[in-house]
């Protein structure tokens with residue numbers, strides 16, 4: 001849903017809810033949008049005042065942040081389930097796997113900047129995810 005701030009030719013402003021911008025154009029074309037104050041159907045969209053969903057812009061932002069937290073939580077749950085926790089042996093273990101000395105598998109753990117540099121030099125791919133809780137690593 002999308003909400004537009006609309007104004008009729010008599011200067012009344014009101015909100016109109018639409019499926020999308022196209023639906024607005026269509027309803028306007030058919031004079032289906034009437035001003036709630038005077039029933040005027042020659043309405044126009046006020047510039048740049050619209051929001052997705054019902055939230056005002058401020059809540060929209062925090063909703064987005066909540067989403068990001070949710071995603072990172074999901075990601076961390078996925079990693080918890082599917083990755084072997086090797087703790088601070090991450091770099092060592094990644095190297096072992098890289099050279100076939102260890103069973104190939106998904107691992108997670110912590111590494112120091114120095115170790116990350118080594119891994120990169122060895123061409124080992126790894127990625128870092130933010131930890132949801134502040135029980136941060138001792139990296």
Ligand SMILES: [Zn+2]
Nearest residue numbers: 008012035038
């Ligand atoms: Zn009006």
